[in-house]
Amino acid sequence: MKLEIQLTGADGKRKHIVELEQKGELWGVSLDGQALDADAMQIAPNAVSVMLGGQSFEIHVSRSADGTLNLQCGPHEFSAEIIDPRAWRGRKHGPVEVEGRQEILAPMPGKVVRLLVAVGATVEAGQGVLVVEAMKMQNEIRSPKSGKVERLLVKEGQSVNAGQALCVVA
Amino acid sequence: MFKKILIANRGEIAVRILRACRELGIQTVSVYSEVDRASLHVRLADEAYLIGPASSRESYLRIDKLMDVAKKSGCDALHPGYGFLAENPALPRACVDAGITFIGPSAEAMEAMGSKTAGKQLARRAEVPTVPGTSDPIENPSEAQALAQSMGYPVLLKAIAGGGGKGMRVVPNDAAFASAWRDAASEALNAFGDQRVFLEKYLVGPRHIEIQILADAHGRCVSLGERECSVQRRHQKVVEEAPSPVVTPELRRKMGDAAVRLGRAGGYTNAGTVEFLVDADLNFYFLEVNTRLQVEHPVTEQVTGLDLVKLQIAIAADHRLPFAWETITPRGHAMEVRLYAEDPDNNFFPSPGKIISCHVPTGPGIRLDEGVYEGWTVPMDYDPLLSKLIAWGNSREETIARLRRALDEYTIMGIRTNVGLFRRILAEPEFLRGAIHTKWLDEMLARPHPPAASPRPGTEEAALIAAALWHSAQSNASTPGGTAPQEAPSRWKMEGRRRQMDHMP
Numbered sequence: 001m002k003l004e005i006q007l008t009g010a011d012g013k014r015k016h017i018v019e020l021e022q023k024g025e026l027w028g029v030s031l032d033g034q035a036l037d038a039d040a041m042q043i044a045p046n047a048v049s050v051m052l053g054g055q056s057f058e059i060h061v062s063r064s065a066d067g068t069l070n071l072q073c074g075p076h077e078f079s080a081e082i083i084d085p086r087a088w089r090g091r092k093h094g095p096v097e098v099e100g101r102q103e104i105l106a107p108m109p110g111k112v113v114r115l116l117v118a119v120g121a122t123v124e125a126g127q128g129v130l131v132v133e134a135m136k137m138q139n140e141i142r143s144p145k146s147g148k149v150e151r152l153l154v155k156e157g158q159s160v161n162a163g164q165a166l167c168v169v170a
Numbered sequence: 171m172f173k174k175i176l177i178a179n180r181g182e183i184a185v186r187i188l189r190a191c192r193e194l195g196i197q198t199v200s201v202y203s204e205v206d207r208a209s210l211h212v213r214l215a216d217e218a219y220l221i222g223p224a225s226s227r228e229s230y231l232r233i234d235k236l237m238d239v240a241k242k243s244g245c246d247a248l249h250p251g252y253g254f255l256a257e258n259p260a261l262p263r264a265c266v267d268a269g270i271t272f273i274g275p276s277a278e279a280m281e282a283m284g285s286k287t288a289g290k291q292l293a294r295r296a297e298v299p300t301v302p303g304t305s306d307p308i309e310n311p312s313e314a315q316a317l318a319q320s321m322g323y324p325v326l327l328k329a330i331a332g333g334g335g336k337g338m339r340v341v342p343n344d345a346a347f348a349s350a351w352r353d354a355a356s357e358a359l360n361a362f363g364d365q366r367v368f369l370e371k372y373l374v375g376p377r378h379i380e381i382q383i384l385a386d387a388h389g390r391c392v393s394l395g396e397r398e399c400s401v402q403r404r405h406q407k408v409v410e411e412a413p414s415p416v417v418t419p420e421l422r423r424k425m426g427d428a429a430v431r432l433g434r435a436g437g438y439t440n441a442g443t444v445e446f447l448v449d450a451d452l453n454f455y456f457l458e459v460n461t462r463l464q465v466e467h468p469v470t471e472q473v474t475g476l477d478l479v480k481l482q483i484a485i486a487a488d489h490r491l492p493f494a495w496e497t498i499t500p501r502g503h504a505m506e507v508r509l510y511a512e513d514p515d516n517n518f519f520p521s522p523g524k525i526i527s528c529h530v531p532t533g534p535g536i537r538l539d540e541g542v543y544e545g546w547t548v549p550m551d552y553d554p555l556l557s558k559l560i561a562w563g564n565s566r567e568e569t570i571a572r573l574r575r576a577l578d579e580y581t582i583m584g585i586r587t588n589v590g591l592f593r594r595i596l597a598e599p600e601f602l603r604g605a606i607h608t609k610w611l612d613e614m615l616a617r618p619h620p621p622a623a624s625p626r627p628g629t630e631e632a633a634l635i636a637a638a639l640w641h642s643a644q645s646n647a648s649t650p651g652g653t654a655p656q657e658a659p660s661r662w663k664m665e666g667r668r669r670q671m672d673h674m675p
């Protein structure tokens with residue numbers, strides 16, 4: 001099996017070709033065409049043990065909602081995107097940005113408990129525009145830029161999902 | 171002794187109480203809201219009853235429903251845990267009316283000590299030093315603001331019924347007063363059903379050190395020593411330890427005496443905590459009494475060898491505390507970190523969701539009090555505390571080393587947690603020296619992040635290999651006829667292992 005993987009770590013993104021070959025209960029590995037002194041084994045549904053030149057690593061793996069893999073090795077985290085020719089995945093859309101207009105998204109699921117500004121109000125960067133309560137904590141959501149509140153997309157008392165648009169500042 | 175106890179709580183503390191009951195051979199009854207059907211405290215209980223929808227005001231805060239369950243299931247006692255109704259005197263009253271023993275102080279002792287204003291008045295009478303401030307709730311925001319102006323900023327707004335940082339706001343200046351008042355009152359109303367707030371002068375840079383007391387119904391009140399809880403974010407304790415790095419045996423005795431004096435003056439029974447602020451010259455000021463079990467009680471348990479929940483139950487069952495406990499001195503050092511479902515990289519926003527995988531630390535000196543499990547979905551409706559990781563060691567250094575080691579073993583995937591925050595705290599030179607105060611963590615977080623230690627060579631390659639293997643295993647599993655990456659164990663290998671076992675002495 002041959003896979004192209006884009007790995008994102010603390011120091012940036014890189015693309016690699018990983019080839020796996022099954023050898024009994026272990027897997028042999030080559031990376032970017034070079035055979036490695038390595039073997040790997042899935043030791044739990046979400047954990048892989050990798051032996052690399054005698055160095056032992058344990059990697060915990062999970063798939064996030066957008067399909068990328070989250071990888072944890074002790075305190076270190078990576079994300080990986082598998083570029084699998086057999087799979088088709090739609091492109092991810094970034095937040096709408098039209099010439100300085102900013103859409104403020106809910107950073108977590110919760111309930112809008114208070115609107116702090118009205119449509120048409122002028123706001124400073126960092127000024128609170130509304131308050132979302134989640135897990136009994138009230139969190140003020142701030143404007144990312146100075147400008148005018150163009151639209152308020154939620155009402156007080158409304159439940160919101162993570163990523164839902166709350167307000168547009170232009 | 172009791173036959174059956176109703177646990178009027180959820181999460182890790184409900185599980186903690188369940189475990190104590192099981193060890194004592196007492197039957198347990200849990201209650202749960204609609205979103206908690208699959209929670210650990212429901213799974214582990216002997217009996218469990220649905221008491222309402224997700225909103226705690228319609229479930230965990232409904233005394234009438236709790237009493238119905240207690241009567242229906244034949245409970246003879248109720249443990250409130252912490253939070254929810256634990257410090258609401260209406261609950262012990264309802265228990266008395268229903269003929270059920272409340273595991274905690276009497277409603278009268280709760281009123282005399284638990285409310286922050288009443289506690290302060292009592293402290294003055296018992297000659298325990300207090301921080302300047304109002305001792306009564308203030309109804310009118312403009313009156314409160316005028317008082318704040320005359321007292322001088324910064325001031326602190328606190329919910330009368332509060333605890334755990336809910337309904338509490340520091341007001342740095344006059345301009346911030348109105349919005350802070352609004353937030354504190356509405357948070358207090360949501361969390362405790364009581365929006366009353368009072369005002370206090372805010373001390374700059376004090377330590378938070380508290381004394382655990384136990385009092386039986388036969389006039390004995392003892393101190394189990396202190397806990398240092400100065401590492402706080404937004405007034406929420408994040409790391410707690412016992413003993414405190416600055417408390418000398420003499421100061422411990424003085425603070426313990428003051429706490430016991432206060433407990434006696436308030437006619438207190440059962441477990442309670444007297445919180446103090448301690449300034450740079452080691453003067454201590456009474457802050458408040460928590461008339462319940464604390465979140466951080468395990469650190470006291472680890473250094474005293476006592477089980478506080480079992481002692482609470484014994485005291486409620488009218489047992490006497492033995493004399494010897496009055497001379498307790500801490501053995502070794504214990505430290506607790508509170509794991510929350512929140513994202514430290516994104517302003518600590520709550521991160522509810524499904525726990526895809528959970529690998530927990532074990533080994534020498536490690537204790538984990540948790541309320542979650544792999545495959546469970548953390549609801550968005552409650553406090554995001556997932557678990558408490560507690561380490562014990564012979565010295566503070568050994569304890570910190572064990573805690574660091576355990577944090578590296580602890581992996582929770584699917585939700586964001588604050589585990590990375592503890593790695594950072596446990597590496598800070600000031601923390602290692604014990605040079606901490608209640609604003610220390612907020613100041614640390616305001617500084618730029620130090621660059622994370624780079625992973626050892628090979629980590630990136632290992633991550634790539636793991637990603638490829640996991641991905642191919644997943645796609646094989648979903649393709650009919652695909653081979654699973656793990657084959658059945660080799661019979662040759664099994665035979666070899668069996669023979670080796672036979673050779674073991």
